[in-house]
Amino acid sequence: MSFVPGQPMCVVAQQIEIKKLRQGDHLILGFSIGGGIDQDPGQNPFSEDKTDKGIYVTRITPGGPAEAANLMMGDKILQVNGWDMTMVPHDKARKRLTNKKEDVVRLLVTRKTLEEAVKHSMGYPNQCH
Amino acid sequence: MDNESQYSGYSYKSSHSRSSRKHRDRRHRSKSRDSSSRADKSVTIQTPGEPLLDAESTRGEERDDNWGETTTVVTGTSEHSISNEDLTRVSKELEETTPLQCKRFVGPALGGCLSFFALVTPLAFLILPQVLWRDALEPCGTPCEGLYVSLAFKLLVLLISSWALFLRPPRATLPRFFVFRCLLMVLVFLFVASYWLFYGVRVLEPRERDYRGIVEYAASLVDALLFIQYLALVLLEVRHLQPAFCLKVVRSTDGVSKFYSVGHLSIQRAAVWVLDRYYSDFPVYNPALLNLPKSILSKKMTGFKVYSLDENTTNNSTGQSRAMIAAAARRRDNSHNEFYYEEAEMDRRVRKRKARLVVAVEEAFTHIKRLHEDEVASSPKHPREVMDPREAAQAIFAPMARAMQKYLRTTRQQAFHSMESILTHLQFCITHNMTPKAFLERYLSPGPTMQYQQQNGRGRQWTLVSEEPVTSALRQGLIFSLRRLDFSLVVTVTPLPFLRLGEEFIDPKSHKFVMRLQSETSV
DSSP states (O other): OOOOTTSOOOOOEEEEEEEOEEETTEEEOSEEEEOOTTSOGGGOSSOSSTTOOOEEEEEEOTTSHHHHTTOOTTOEEEEETTEEOSSOOHHHHHHHHTOTTOSEEEEEEEOHHHHHHHHHHHOSOOTTO | OOOTTTOTTOOOOOOOOHHHHHHHHHHHHHHHHHHTOOSSEEEEEESSOOTTSOSSOOOOSOOOOOOOSSOOSOOSOOTTOOOHHHHHHHHSOOOOOSGGGHHHHHHHHHHHHHHHHHHHHHHHHHHHHHHHHGGGSOOOOHHHHHHHHHHHHHHHHHHHHHHHHHOSOOOOBOSSOOHHHHHHHHHHHHHHHHHHHHHIIIIITTTOOOHHHHHHHHHHHHHHHHHHHHHHIIIIIIGGGSOOEEEEEEETTTOOEEEEEEOSOBHHHHHHHHHHHHHHHSBOOOGGGOSOOHHHHHHHHOOOOOOOOSSOOHHHHHHHHHHHHHHHHHHGGGHHHHHHHHHHHHHHHHHHHHHHHHHHHHHHHTTOOOOOTTSOOOOSSSOOOOOOHHHHHHHHHHHHHHHHHHHHHHTTOTTTOOHHHHHHHHHHHHHTTOOHHHHHHHHHSOOBGGGGOOOOSOOOEEEEEESSOTTSBOOTTOEEEEEOSSOEEEEEEEEOOOOOOOOOOOOGGGOOOOOOOOOEEEO
C-alpha cells in the first residue's frame, strides 16, 4: 500500500456505509482515527509504510455503528462521502466525519487483507502491476 | 649486508670498498640503460643522488647533491647569488668520465657568475668615472649623497633577500631545464647587458661629466634588479602555493595511496614535490609482505593431468583443455577460503608475538632507573654500578632480545632493524625517559620511509616516466610515474573543482521547535 504522492495509487478498496448513532447531542460513529498530513507518520502502528500520512482507524468502540458495519481496526480511510482523506490534516478529517448535517457516511477503506483475499479468490496477480 | 635486490632504496652504510661499489654501479648502469630505451620519454630525475644506480663512483662524505646521468639542467642557486657549495663543487671536479657530466656544473656556475656580475655592476658604474676621469666630473653634493645612501640600502636588501631566498642547497636535480629559472637568468643577463651597453656608449665614450646622472643611472639599475627579484620570488616561490590540482599517488607494489593538493607546477617540479612528501607520508616499502603465501596459490597449480591416448589429438584436445580449465576453475573456488583462514591465523600469530614482546619490554624497563644527582650513590653493602645510557641499554637488551627478534620475524621487518639499530634506539629512549610503549612505537607499526633512511648525504635516484614533455604544466588527466628499481609511484592529476560559494542568512531568532503530533480523535 505504499504510495508516492502525485502518482496514481492502485489498491483494493471496500465501501463501508455507517449510519451515525445519536447519543445525546452528538452523532457518533464509534471509532477513532489517527494520522494526517500534520501528524508524525512514524508513530502509526497500522501503516506498512512509515511515511504514509493517511487517516487510519485506530480503535473501534465495541457495539458501535462502525463495528456493526464491519469497519476494522487498522483500516486506512481513503474517502469519506467522496471527499479525499489521503492528504488531509487531522482536524479536517475529523470534521468531514462529524458533519452534523449528514446521517450516513460512506467510507472507502482499504486494508492489507483485502488484497490478499482478492488474490486468493481470483487466482490471478493483481492487475495493477 | 646490502641486498640491493630487496632493499634497493635504503643504503646501508656498508663497509664495501670503493672498488666493489664501482663494480656494482657498473652492473646497474647497464641495467638502467636498457630500461631507458623505451618508447615514451624516460628521463632521470634525481634527488641528490645515491649511487646504487649511478655511473659515478663514490665521492667523499661531503654533502653533495648533484648526481645523475642525464641531467642537463640548472640546479643550484639563483641568478642573484652564489653559493659556496656551487663554487666548491665546480672546483672539486671528480672522476666524471662521461663528458655529459660537465654540463651539470654549467648551470650553477652561470647563475653564480651572473648574479655576481649583476651585483657588482652598480658599484662599477659608480667607481669607473671616479677612477678614470675624476677631475672632469662635476661635483655633486647632497643629492648624490642621498642617492648613495639609498643605493647602499637597496643593495643590502638585494643581498639579504637573495641569501634568504635563493642561497639554499638544491634538493633535486631535474631532468630538463627549469623554465622559470632559465627565463629569469636570461632576463637578468639582458638587463645587465643592455645597461652596460648604454653605459659604455653614453658614459664611457664621451666621458660624461654629470656624475649625478650616473649615480641615478646606477640606482635605476638596482631598482630594476629588485623588481626582477620580485618577479623571481613570484614565479619560483609564490605561484605554486595556491592549490589547483589534486594528485593521487599510488605505489604500484602494494597499493598504498595518498592524495595531495598542489598548485600550478610543471611535471618535473610536481614530481619533486611528490617525492618530498613520499618520504614522510608513505609507509616503508617492505617487499617481503607482498605475496600471498605459496601454500594458497600453489593448490591451483595441481590441476588434472590429461593423457591423450589417441593418435590424432587435434580434435579432442580443445575439448579436453576446456574441460581441464573448467575443472580447474571450479577447484579454484576454495582458495579464498584458505586465504581467509591463513590471514586469520597470521593475525593471531602476530598478536601473540606482540603481546610477548610488550610484556618483555615492560619488564626489561623496570630493571633500570635513572640516578638523580642528589641520591646517595651507594651503600657499602649494595654497591650499584653507575652506567651510561649505552651500557644501560645493553644491560636490559638481553631479556627482550628474543621476543623482539621473533616479533620482527613474524612481521617480516627483520631486515629493517639490525641489532645495532635496536640498541641505539633503546639507548635513545632511555636517555629521554621514554616509556616502553614509546620505545616500541617504532617496531609495532611500519613507519614512513624517512625513518629508515641513512643520513649519508647521498640521494635517491628516481626516474620520471611520462608521455608528455616534463616541462609542460600540470593539467587534467595527466598521468606520470616515478620509478625506482622495484616499484613505482603512479601519479594521476585531477583539477580541484571550482567552488561556487553561496550565502544564506539565518536569523538567530528563527530557531523554533514543536513537539511531534500524534493525536487520535474519536468520531
